[in-house]
Amino acid sequence: MGAVDKAVVSSPNAVRTPMLALLGNPNCGKTALFNRLTGARQKVANYAGVTIERKEGGFTTAAGNGFRVLDLPGAYSLNAQTPDEEITRDVVAGLRKGDAAPDVVVCVVNATNLRLNLRLVLEVKRLGLPMVLALNMVDVAKKRGLVVDADVLSRELGMPVVETVAVQAGGEKSLLRALDLMWPLPVSTPQPLAAIDAVGVEDTQREVRRILDLALTEPAHAGDALSEKIDNVVLHPVLGPVILAVLMFLVFQAVFSWAAAPMDMIKDGVEHLAKWMTASMPDGVLHSLLVDGVMGGVGGVLVFLPQILILFFFILFLEDCGYLPRAAFLLDRLMGGVGLSGRAFIPLLSSFACAIPGVMAARTIQNRRDRLVTIMIAPLMTCSARLPVYALLISAFIPDRAVAGLFNLQGLVLFALYFAGIVSAMAVAYVMKRFMGAQGKHPLMMELPAYHWPHLRNLALGLWERAKIFITRVGTVILTLTILLWVLSSFPGAPEGATHPPIYYSLAGIIGRGLEFIFAPIGFNWQICIALVPGMAAREVAVGALGTVYALSQTGDEVAQTLAPIISATWSLATALSLLAWYVFAPQCIATLSTVRRETGSARYAWLMAGYLFALAYVASFITYHVARALGG
Numbered sequence: 001m002g003a004v005d006k007a008v009v010s011s012p013n014a015v016r017t018p019m020l021a022l023l024g025n026p027n028c029g030k031t032a033l034f035n036r037l038t039g040a041r042q043k044v045a046n047y048a049g050v051t052i053e054r055k056e057g058g059f060t061t062a063a064g065n066g067f068r069v070l071d072l073p074g075a076y077s078l079n080a081q082t083p084d085e086e087i088t089r090d091v092v093a094g095l096r097k098g099d100a101a102p103d104v105v106v107c108v109v110n111a112t113n114l115r116l117n118l119r120l121v122l123e124v125k126r127l128g129l130p131m132v133l134a135l136n137m138v139d140v141a142k143k144r145g146l147v148v149d150a151d152v153l154s155r156e157l158g159m160p161v162v163e164t165v166a167v168q169a170g171g172e173k174s175l176l177r178a179l180d181l182m183w184p185l186p187v188s189t190p191q192p193l194a195a196i197d198a199v200g201v202e203d204t205q206r207e208v209r210r211i212l213d214l215a216l217t218e219p220a221h222a223g224d225a226l227s228e229k230i231d232n233v234v235l236h237p238v239l240g241p242v243i244l245a246v247l248m249f250l251v252f253q254a255v256f257s258w259a260a261a262p263m264d265m266i267k268d269g270v271e272h273l274a275k276w277m278t279a280s281m282p283d284g285v286l287h288s289l290l291v292d293g294v295m296g297g298v299g300g301v302l303v304f305l306p307q308i309l310i311l312f313f314f315i316l317f318l319e320d321c322g323y324l325p326r327a328a329f330l331l332d333r334l335m336g337g338v339g340l341s342g343r344a345f346i347p348l349l350s351s352f353a354c355a356i357p358g359v360m361a362a363r364t365i366q367n368r369r370d371r372l373v374t375i376m377i378a379p380l381m382t383c384s385a386r387l388p389v390y391a392l393l394i395s396a397f398i399p400d401r402a403v404a405g406l407f408n409l410q411g412l413v414l415f416a417l418y419f420a421g422i423v424s425a426m427a428v429a430y431v432m433k434r435f436m437g438a439q440g441k442h443p444l445m446m447e448l449p450a451y452h453w454p455h456l457r458n459l460a461l462g463l464w465e466r467a468k469i470f471i472t473r474v475g476t477v478i479l480t481l482t483i484l485l486w487v488l489s490s491f492p493g494a495p496e497g498a499t500h501p502p503i504y505y506s507l508a509g510i511i512g513r514g515l516e517f518i519f520a521p522i523g524f525n526w527q528i529c530i531a532l533v534p535g536m537a538a539r540e541v542a543v544g545a546l547g548t549v550y551a552l553s554q555t556g557d558e559v560a561q562t563l564a565p566i567i568s569a570t571w572s573l574a575t576a577l578s579l580l581a582w583y584v585f586a587p588q589c590i591a592t593l594s595t596v597r598r599e600t601g602s603a604r605y606a607w608l609m610a611g612y613l614f615a616l617a618y619v620a621s622f623i624t625y626h627v628a629r630a631l632g633g
């Protein structure tokens with residue numbers, strides 16, 4: 001097991017490959033088990049609500065029995081409260097169009113928290129499907145001295161019970177054996193969904209207690225002592241927020257200071273390649289396309305890979321060790337003040353990678369208004385596509401010097417930009433809540449998982465995924481737009497006796513100059529206006545576009561070595577700050593808008609989002625520009 005190539009299943013003796021569904025409470029290890037079974041690399045993280053869509057894969061047991069397997073969003077009960085719980089309910093009850101009910105349900109439970117987890121098991125059992133109980137995280141349970149008698153549990157529940165450790169190689173073996181013992185799978189007689197309510201919630205809870213009295217032996221103090229000790233500090237009303245702020249701050253410092261060396265290496269590599277091309281190729285259109293267009297554009301974006309990876313290293317680390325839900329908990333008060341639920345924290349945090357997964361993760365929010373507001377402010381979180389633009393402008397305009405002997409000024413400015421996004425998101429949430437009518441605050445109900453050391457494999461896979469996404473983007477969208485921009489900025493050529501650089505007369509120059517009257521009041525020159533156009537499709541293209549615009553707008557041989565010195569020499573500080581402010585707010589990503597349309601089921605919200613973000617961006621840039629000018633910038 002575990003090899004990717006086994007993900008495709010073929011079983012000679014089965015007419016139809018049976019479907020196995022992994023079901024369980026949030027954060028009990030379903031996705032980890034799915035990955036273990038199929039060799040897939042779905043995202044796991046140490047907090048509830050990571051999986052929000054059904055994911056399918058396949059595997060074959062030692063005896064050669066093939067299964068298809070479904071990874072489902074976590075659910076506390078089949079009485080669904082949130083859109084992601086509805087997915088789980090509908091799949092298990094066979095209510096989804098085109099899907100029959102699964103042939104076998106593997107109920108995954110967290111062995112350290114059976115009291116909470118078994119309720120769902122009893123509910124699902126009433127549906128009459130063949131079931132196996134996977135006692136997951138038995139490694140943690142054993143460490144804490146919890147003894148679960150699997151035989152007794154199996155007898156009382158009337159289903160096979162196996163112990164699994166989804167994060168260890170071979171930790172899924174017992175489950176595979178149990179599936180082979182069940183083969184051929186009994187034919188099920190699925191009951192209608194209403195069957196789950198045949199027994200009341202309180203009776204179910206009583207049954208859970210009865211079974212656990214028989215099957216579970218707990219030491220006097222069964223909690224996780226270490227997690228409790230850490231939480232005493234980390235969730236402390238005063239210390240907690242201070243620790244959170246310091247942590248976030250250190251992350252931004254690291255993004256700038258650690259990334260410097262690898263960034264230089266990439267930059268040198270790109271420059272060498274460009275030099276080599278220049279030397280080994282005749283001057284002409286092809287040379288211009290490759291050196292000015294492709295190397296200038298793509299190379300300019302590629303240098304930011306180290307910064308993106310460092311940022312994500314920290315996010316993944318905090319995610320896997322279990323700190324993030326604590327941060328949500330700490331911020332719940334603050335977010336409650338603007339009418340957001342603490343649950344919005346995880347979607348908003350995901351938006352720091354990209355607003356698209358963030359908007360989708362809002363599915364875990366029960367209240368429809370809360371969910372809408374969360375979706376609407378998700379793009380204000382600084383996504384990683386903005387990082388290249390910020391990094392370029394900061395390195396060009398903000399001196400690299402220490403402040404108060406401790407902080408790096410560039411890191412401080414970056415922190416301020418992220419902070420500006422967060423504060424304005426809170427302000428927008430507050431206003432939106434007012435518009436939609438105030439309503440009572442819902443208390444945050446969220447399980448705090450036990451702390452654990454991040455699994456190196458998880459971290460490495462997460463970083464690899466990020467790198468892959470970024471490099472693929474560079475190689476596809478960004479490359480395409482860069483070439484397109486090069487074409488636009490190279491043709492038509494300059495007329496006889498031209499006084500401006502050739503790009504001024506090109507199509508791109510004409511568009512840029514046309515837009516200038518809109519953007520001149522906020523300090524943008526025509527070169528920036530040109531770069532804004534392809535930046536609508538993908539924000540980070542603006543950097544490459546500036547590279548292209550400036551590499552081409554030099555007359556004669558003085559082609560730019562790097563962009564930063566050029567723009568720092570030709571733009572005013574006020575212009576640079578205004579562009580930074582623009583990037584904090586402007587809706588420059590069509591993919592996000594179309595996701596919003598899909599998730600809210602109407603184009604209205606996508607338009608509303610684009611409109612309010614543009615207005616905000618313009619106003620913010622206008623104020624920034626004029627204040628900076630007044631102060632002499």
Ligand SMILES: Nc1nc2c(ncn2[C@@H]2O[C@H](COP(=O)(O)OP(=O)(O)OP(=O)(O)O)[C@@H](O)[C@H]2O)c(=O)[nH]1
Pocket residue numbers: 024025026027028029030031032033043044045046047048049050051052072073074075136137138139140164165166167168320452455458
């Ligand atoms: N020690 C230990 N950790 C585990 C085990 N199984 C999962 N984990 C960890 O538990 C956390 C949650 O795992 P996931 O697989 O994301 O849980 P999930 O059930 O898919 O969660 P949702 O998708 O949010 O419902 C991760 O940090 C895993 O590394 C296990 O058997 N032992």
Ligand SMILES: [Mg+2]
Pocket residue numbers: 030031032043044050051072073074
């Ligand atoms: Mg999952």
